[in-house]
Amino acid sequence: MAELSNQLMAVTVLAYLAAMVLYAAEYAFGNKSHIGRAAQRPARQLVGAGAPVLPPEDVVVEAAPPRDRAALLGQIGVGLNWLAFALHLGTVITRGIAAHRMPWGNMYEFTLTVTLVGSAVWIGVLTRRPALRHLGLFATLALVALLGLVGLVAYAPVGPLVPALNSYWFIIHVSSIILASGILLIGVVPAAMFLVRSGYDSGKRGFPYSLGAKVPAAAALERLTFRLHAFAFPLFTFGALIAGPIWAEASWGRYWNWDPKEVWAFISFIVYAGYLHARATPSIKRSTATWIAILGFATMLMNLFGVNLFFGGLHSYANAGGE
Amino acid sequence: MTVVEERPAAPAAPPPRRSNRAWALLRNSWRQLTSMRTALVLLFLLAVAAIPGSVLPQRPVSPEKVTAYYAEHPSLAPKLDNLGGFNVYASAWFAAIYLLLFVSLIGCVTPRLADHFRALRTVPPDAPRRLERLPQHAKATERADDPAVAAQAAATLLRRRRFRTKVREGEDGSWTVSAEKGYLKETGNLLFHIAMLTVLIGVGIGHWYGWHGNRILVEGNDQGFCNSVAQYDESTLGPRVDAADLPFFCLRLTGFQASFQDNGQPKDFNADVDVQTEQDGPWRDGHFTVNYPLRLPEASVHLLGHGYAVQLRFTDRYGQQQTKLVPFLPRDGAFTSEGVASFPDVNIDPRTNKRDVNLQVGFEGVYVPTVDPNGGAASVYPAENDPALFLTAYRGDLGVEVGNPGSVYALDQGQIANGELKKVGGDRPQRLAKGQSYTLDDGTKVEFLGTRPFATLAIRHDPASLYVLIGAVVGLLGLMLSLGGHRRRMWFRITPRGGSGSLVEAGGLPRTDYPGFETEFGELVGAARGPDGGTP
Ligand code: HEM
Numbered sequence: 001m002a003e004l005s006n007q008l009m010a011v012t013v014l015a016y017l018a019a020m021v022l023y024a025a026e027y028a029f030g031n032k033s034h035i036g037r038a039a040q041r042p043a044r045q046l047v048g049a050g051a052p053v054l055p056p057e058d059v060v061v062e063a064a065p066p067r068d069r070a071a072l073l074g075q076i077g078v079g080l081n082w083l084a085f086a087l088h089l090g091t092v093i094t095r096g097i098a099a100h101r102m103p104w105g106n107m108y109e110f111t112l113t114v115t116l117v118g119s120a121v122w123i124g125v126l127t128r129r130p131a132l133r134h135l136g137l138f139a140t141l142a143l144v145a146l147l148g149l150v151g152l153v154a155y156a157p158v159g160p161l162v163p164a165l166n167s168y169w170f171i172i173h174v175s176s177i178i179l180a181s182g183i184l185l186i187g188v189v190p191a192a193m194f195l196v197r198s199g200y201d202s203g204k205r206g207f208p209y210s211l212g213a214k215v216p217a218a219a220a221l222e223r224l225t226f227r228l229h230a231f232a233f234p235l236f237t238f239g240a241l242i243a244g245p246i247w248a249e250a251s252w253g254r255y256w257n258w259d260p261k262e263v264w265a266f267i268s269f270i271v272y273a274g275y276l277h278a279r280a281t282p283s284i285k286r287s288t289a290t291w292i293a294i295l296g297f298a299t300m301l302m303n304l305f306g307v308n309l310f311f312g313g314l315h316s317y318a319n320a321g322g323e
Numbered sequence: 324m325t326v327v328e329e330r331p332a333a334p335a336a337p338p339p340r341r342s343n344r345a346w347a348l349l350r351n352s353w354r355q356l357t358s359m360r361t362a363l364v365l366l367f368l369l370a371v372a373a374i375p376g377s378v379l380p381q382r383p384v385s386p387e388k389v390t391a392y393y394a395e396h397p398s399l400a401p402k403l404d405n406l407g408g409f410n411v412y413a414s415a416w417f418a419a420i421y422l423l424l425f426v427s428l429i430g431c432v433t434p435r436l437a438d439h440f441r442a443l444r445t446v447p448p449d450a451p452r453r454l455e456r457l458p459q460h461a462k463a464t465e466r467a468d469d470p471a472v473a474a475q476a477a478a479t480l481l482r483r484r485r486f487r488t489k490v491r492e493g494e495d496g497s498w499t500v501s502a503e504k505g506y507l508k509e510t511g512n513l514l515f516h517i518a519m520l521t522v523l524i525g526v527g528i529g530h531w532y533g534w535h536g537n538r539i540l541v542e543g544n545d546q547g548f549c550n551s552v553a554q555y556d557e558s559t560l561g562p563r564v565d566a567a568d569l570p571f572f573c574l575r576l577t578g579f580q581a582s583f584q585d586n587g588q589p590k591d592f593n594a595d596v597d598v599q600t601e602q603d604g605p606w607r608d609g610h611f612t613v614n615y616p617l618r619l620p621e622a623s624v625h626l627l628g629h630g631y632a633v634q635l636r637f638t639d640r641y642g643q644q645q646t647k648l649v650p651f652l653p654r655d656g657a658f659t660s661e662g663v664a665s666f667p668d669v670n671i672d673p674r675t676n677k678r679d680v681n682l683q684v685g686f687e688g689v690y691v692p693t694v695d696p697n698g699g700a701a702s703v704y705p706a707e708n709d710p711a712l713f714l715t716a717y718r719g720d721l722g723v724e725v726g727n728p729g730s731v732y733a734l735d736q737g738q739i740a741n742g743e744l745k746k747v748g749g750d751r752p753q754r755l756a757k758g759q760s761y762t763l764d765d766g767t768k769v770e771f772l773g774t775r776p777f778a779t780l781a782i783r784h785d786p787a788s789l790y791v792l793i794g795a796v797v798g799l800l801g802l803m804l805s806l807g808g809h810r811r812r813m814w815f816r817i818t819p820r821g822g823s824g825s826l827v828e829a830g831g832l833p834r835t836d837y838p839g840f841e842t843e844f845g846e847l848v849g850a851a852r853g854p855d856g857g858t859p
Contacts, residue, residue: 253625253783263377
């Protein structure tokens, strides 16, 4: 089973790569997408087109070239994306079966599951708003990068859980953090593309702003960013600041120990709270707020990789090698 | 868009007769401190200030690493220490940031609370003159019944959907229905911020009135201990706790089991104890393990670790025997353990009854629960499959009288260095199996009687932890209400149509970012038009 999981993992990465290539092909060969074009019209903001601005029917019909090869590539990309997700799910499940437990006992498994959640969220977004397909290149890029990185630096053979992790609060604690991290991982994609797109809109044309030509409208990206973060933030708060401390109290007697993992979870909480504040403050520009969200994700990555690799601590599952 | 104005300055009060500069300055600083921007800066500062605590070792978490840091960076460490670098979260500057943040929070929440109470009691305002200016607007359509009936119908509909609704009759026979919903958003937001204040206060109370102690408890009825500062290896009492305040209880470890995977990783632990919670009261059975502490009325007992205590019997020159049971501290995952056994009161001549400090005896030992078949020095498995004890004997002045209590886990290295305490019996440690003994050069004898397991316990009491938990949960609920809620207003204007029936026009205003409003508006308007509602 463990062997199967490892093979599936390799195929999963390849499938994401293939999806990414097709998304990239659509991106490169497509004209400015319908979406891009539609989005350039001043949308009736304020009114809740909150959901990513869907192009009004007529625009699509008008703009669609008779046979849009690029769009076809994109659709195949979506299909491959689904396939990659299925393989990814298989990787995680076989890993869990091999280990006889939830597959999140070490950094490798944790990342495997976070990216799975990210992938599911992305597919969910894609299903509800097909118009956002142009983010696919960047979403799969994020997934491939994380999966590849963790596969290379943090692979750990299947091992049992140490008894300290053998608690249902551990399952609740870790699963909510995994869910939140997966959503935040996908949240960072529209956040980054919003910054690119607003740079593009204000006339910047160098890399990376040139990428902004073909992504959905800035306002739509910004709202998607907010909604993903607004959904993930309470989950993260629950996982890291409620379930975690409950578990810590049972385990070590103190609900908060300021060990490096906790310090960085606290920092992430504060930074994301800062994002929500900044976004709610009219005098602060949306791009500033979005930068804070990206900073928040950097602190999450720091916690996932940096803390595990550089600092020890009480969190025994934090070991990189899963000894 | 989210509608959070920085609070508009209160309507300019009539200028005071003598304008007071200090007062103005104070008021301005207060307004600055409680602004959203300041809150953001303080949040950011708090995040940055928390970082050093994850980079530098922290004294409350790992004092031994602080010591190691001092050894590695002898010139830098004291400077960092002066800045609070090894106890960041108790440092003055960290406290300054969060206290400022919380003052800002109080200053920010209090007026909003007042505003919100007022808003909860105010009826929704009348419809604006021109509904078509609103973000959502539905053109007038016809309805068969007359305006009063239509207005009541619309109001009922809105009320059923839990809008707060107000119907007004105009002078020209027209009616307006105003409705507002989503007050829970602000309620939730205020709840969240207030809950954070209560959490901070709870953490403070826990700090002042809580206490904790660590203790190694060896298995056996003769090894029990009772809760008192003197009985702990290490303890911390909150500033408001007196040693006499510790609640009474006694513990005896009656059994301890640890089981391991084949690769040596731990699988299960189990500690059985007898507990007495009243002076001279009955002893009850208790049981705990990792993650499942023993809960006593005003304390909980947590299992942090375990190890082996080695039992040695020493027979001195005069045939007197002494037995010691000493916990050996594990130094690796396979429980290679180290410890010392000191016998300061041996070799006392029964005729003179005088102790000769130069004839004290001490042993340094390494206990290996499973010896390496390949001859390595360390244990290869944590359970006692093939145990051996390696002892090095010393005779001389142990240095215990000099007033230096020293460590119970190491001999006084100073005494060894200055020759007061000498190694006897060669350089190689003597290997002993259970039950074996070894005779020193002067005919004295040490016997390895066996081992008993010990458990490392953390015993704690935090009187406010439940209160903190409730605060955190309430805060989370508030947060979800706040992030999930949407404040919005609806208006219907119903005017009489020439003859009979009425014309219904509608407008809607989302007061916060609310993508779904368009749909909701459409549904409401559709429903208000009634079954016979015409097309626009
Ligand atoms: C202790 C530090 C603080 C934390 C962790 C924090 C956290 C948050 C979070 C997570 C939100 C977004 C969720 C929501 O809308 O309810 C929020 C919103 C808000 N906070 Fe704070 N906050 C803090 C301090 C403050 C302070 C000092 C102020 C006043 C200056 C303030 C004023 C507000 C306001 C007005 C909102 C509403 C935003 C909206 O309506 O969307 N907060 N806060």
